[in-house]
Amino acid sequence: MKKLITATIAAVVLSSAAYADTIKVGVVGPFSGPFALQGKNFKAGIDAYFALNGNTVGDDTIEVIYRDVPQADPAQSKALAQELVVKEGVQYLAGFYFTPDAMAATPILEQGNVPMVVMNAATSAIVTKSPYVVRTSFTTWQTSTPIAKVAKDAGVNKVISIVSDYGPGVDAENAFKAAFEKEGGEVVEAIRMPLSTNDFSPIMQRVKDSGAEAVFAFLPSGPTTLGFVKAFNQNGLKDGGIKLFAPGDLTQESDLPALGDSALGMQTTFHYAVSHDSPENTAFVEAARKAIGNPAELSFPAVGAFDGMYVITKMIEATGGEQDAAKAVDAVKGLSWTSPRGPVTIDPESRHITQNIYLREVTKAEDGSYFNKEIQTFENQGDPGLAAAK
Amino acid sequence: MQTVFSIAVDALAYGMVLFVISIGLSVTMGLMRVVNLAHGAFAMIGGYIASYAARDLGVGYAAAVLLAVVGTVLIAIPIERFLYRRIYGAPELTQVLMTIGITFCVIGIANFVFGPTLKTIPLPETLQGSVDLGFRSIATHRIFAIACGLVVAGGLWFLIERTAFGIKIRASVDNASMAAALGVRTEIVYAVSFAVAIGLAAFGGVVGAELLPVEPYYALRYMVTFLVVVSVGGAGSILGALLACLLLGAIDTTGRYLAPEYGEFFFYLAVIIIVILFPRGLAGRFK
Numbered sequence: 020m021k022k023l024i025t026a027t028i029a030a031v032v033l034s035s036a037a038y039a040d041t042i043k044v045g046v047v048g049p050f051s052g053p054f055a056l057q058g059k060n061f062k063a064g065i066d067a068y069f070a071l072n073g074n075t076v077g078d079d080t081i082e083v084i085y086r087d088v089p090q091a092d093p094a095q096s097k098a099l100a101q102e103l104v105v106k107e108g109v110q111y112l113a114g115f116y117f118t119p120d121a122m123a124a125t126p127i128l129e130q131g132n133v134p135m136v137v138m139n140a141a142t143s144a145i146v147t148k149s150p151y152v153v154r155t156s157f158t159t160w161q162t163s164t165p166i167a168k169v170a171k172d173a174g175v176n177k178v179i180s181i182v183s184d185y186g187p188g189v190d191a192e193n194a195f196k197a198a199f200e201k202e203g204g205e206v207v208e209a210i211r212m213p214l215s216t217n218d219f220s221p222i223m224q225r226v227k228d229s230g231a232e233a234v235f236a237f238l239p240s241g242p243t244t245l246g247f248v249k250a251f252n253q254n255g256l257k258d259g260g261i262k263l264f265a266p267g268d269l270t271q272e273s274d275l276p277a278l279g280d281s282a283l284g285m286q287t288t289f290h291y292a293v294s295h296d297s298p299e300n301t302a303f304v305e306a307a308r309k310a311i312g313n314p315a316e317l318s319f320p321a322v323g324a325f326d327g328m329y330v331i332t333k334m335i336e337a338t339g340g341e342q343d344a345a346k347a348v349d350a351v352k353g354l355s356w357t358s359p360r361g362p363v364t365i366d367p368e369s370r371h372i373t374q375n376i377y378l379r380e381v382t383k384a385e386d387g388s389y390f391n392k393e394i395q396t397f398e399n400q401g402d403p404g405l406a407a408a409k
Numbered sequence: 410m411q412t413v414f415s416i417a418v419d420a421l422a423y424g425m426v427l428f429v430i431s432i433g434l435s436v437t438m439g440l441m442r443v444v445n446l447a448h449g450a451f452a453m454i455g456g457y458i459a460s461y462a463a464r465d466l467g468v469g470y471a472a473a474v475l476l477a478v479v480g481t482v483l484i485a486i487p488i489e490r491f492l493y494r495r496i497y498g499a500p501e502l503t504q505v506l507m508t509i510g511i512t513f514c515v516i517g518i519a520n521f522v523f524g525p526t527l528k529t530i531p532l533p534e535t536l537q538g539s540v541d542l543g544f545r546s547i548a549t550h551r552i553f554a555i556a557c558g559l560v561v562a563g564g565l566w567f568l569i570e571r572t573a574f575g576i577k578i579r580a581s582v583d584n585a586s587m588a589a590a591l592g593v594r595t596e597i598v599y600a601v602s603f604a605v606a607i608g609l610a611a612f613g614g615v616v617g618a619e620l621l622p623v624e625p626y627y628a629l630r631y632m633v634t635f636l637v638v639v640s641v642g643g644a645g646s647i648l649g650a651l652l653a654c655l656l657l658g659a660i661d662t663t664g665r666y667l668a669p670e671y672g673e674f675f676f677y678l679a680v681i682i683i684v685i686l687f688p689r690g691l692a693g694r695f696k
Binding site: 056221 | 624626666
């Protein structure tokens with residue numbers, strides 16, 4: 020009898036030792052409220068990754084735990100990140116749609132021995148806040164810089180810059196100004212308008228009075244974009260030959276059905292278009308659309324999340340499932356792979372993703388839907404924002 | 410000079426859109442004494458119905474507007490019977506809590522049914538494009554919005570000041586029990602005024618959709634603006650609301666043209682000054 024019990028205990032102990040670990044990944048993002056669509060895209064990207072590659076690394080299984088921060092709220096973000104690390108015992112933190120949310124959680128990383136993979140937040144400085152931050156999205160500087168060259172090549176010398184008055188808007192204004200002046204152009208006026216602006220006619224009148232040949236604009240994606248582009252057309256600026264340049268936030272895929280004809284022909288630069296033509300992207304889009312439910316809702320945060328999961332699996336591979344943030348981050352420095360958006364590398368210095376930035380034009384497809392058609396590629400763009408900040 | 414004209418035209422258009430949406434709230438708050446924070450939610454429902462009718466069912470713009478108004482009123486009838494009727498005459502706090510609750514419910518339902526993306530209401534050919542005014546061009550639908558505002562203002566004024574029903578409304582507002590004693594069926598008067606207010610909200614939601622696009626958070630996003638119009642104009646006054654809209658539209662537009670970096674500073678500064686000078690709103694002074 021005693022032998023039997025011992026044998027059973029031994030069997031239990033042995034088998035549990037042979038059982039693989041479950042590695043928890045905590046994802047913080049906006050899953051409810053006005054920005055729920057972006058959180059939904061995070062989830063779709065992660066689900067697509069598991070659908071294509073499985074959720075196991077070696078013997079270990081990845082488990083994702085989601086936490087909701089409906090809008091930029093650093094205190095709540097920090098509290099949730101801490102809860103994930105302390106109570107849930109996550110080995111990796113990921114997600115983060117808004118810059119302040121990511122910034123607020125960085126002090127936890129070193130104490131908790133946890134790497135952070137930023138899947139969206141786009142301010143350059145985040146990666147400097149902790150050596151354990153890796154970013155797989157983009158920065159506003161990165162996507163706003165190439166459009167200056169596009170503007171100059173189109174024969175434009177005088178540009179008026181119009182941005183929403185908040186962090187990323189100011190980043191976009193500075194990035195464009197720096198790049199455009201380097202090209203030899205001139206920013207004749209820089210307007211910062213409040214985030215809550217909904218009537219853009221007076222702004223358009225100012226554009227007319229300024230004598231600029233083109234507008235550089237940055238607004239967060241969503242309702243205001245529609246009002247802005249419509250005001251631009253209806254006040255006769257488009258017909259008056261004034262060009263509109265912007266980073267791709269303005270023509271996010273989920274806004275295109277609403278923008279419709281008014282955005283047709285608009286040129287933007289961005290790191291990812293759902294229409295990107297590659298086998299990797301075809302597979303990704305199919306899986307992500309299935310995960311998100313409504314195909315029209317898929318847009319850029321999904322690809323940041325997809326690549327974020329790839330980076331996390333590489334970290335798990337390198338550490339063998341052990342909790343070792345320094346080793347995990349070191350393992351992905353300089354990592355290169357083919358993402359759905361094209362060839363990418365994690366820059367070993369900044370731990371930010373180096374990627375192609377594409378010039379796209381809003382085009383009508385044969386079935387009457389609208390998409391961002393890639394027409395020019397700026398290869399291997401790093402983040403000019405960090406250099407500018409120094 | 411040209412700039413002044415130009416700003417004036419923009420201000421007029423913006424003010425009129427504000428007026429069409431807010432006047433319904435002014436009616437509920439002034440005539441029925443209900444602080445209806447769910448007003449924007451009803452405007453949003455109107456916008457969603459019009460968008461669904463025009464885009465998915467393919468009906469014309471006029472039919473879509475009509476459907477939106479009728480549909481929103483139909484949705485509002487049970488809400489009035491079962492929820493609003495309990496808060497007539499209740500303290501403001503009760504009214505605020507219940508109507509904001511309704512707002513959140515509507516936001517949740519809209520998000521669930523229509524999704525978080527923007528919805529547009531396709532305009533007919535005649536309202537698309539822009540009209541050349543000589544010194545500048547203006548979008549045709551804005552002229553349409555200005556016209557709608559004038560028609561609504563005139564129609565409401567006629568209804569309240571010049572018809573037998575208007576007399577009953579005013580009587581019920583001044584002294585409900587005395588009006589009832591004299592044979593006015595106040596509950597019907599209230600129900601009809603509520604329906605008119607909701608219909609106007611839906612109409613405003615559709616006409617103003619080019620400026621304030623329809624999405625689930627519409628109901629909260631513009632709530633403060635609508636409330637400001639009513640408090641500056643004086644609740645229940647058509648002329649007051651019209652004046653408030655034109656004045657606030659002018660200040661907001663001028664501020665945005667001349668100094669956009671100050672944000673809505675001038676708008677709220679004007680609101681503070683007006684409310685200090687006329688605590689009962691612009692039209693309250695005439696009483």
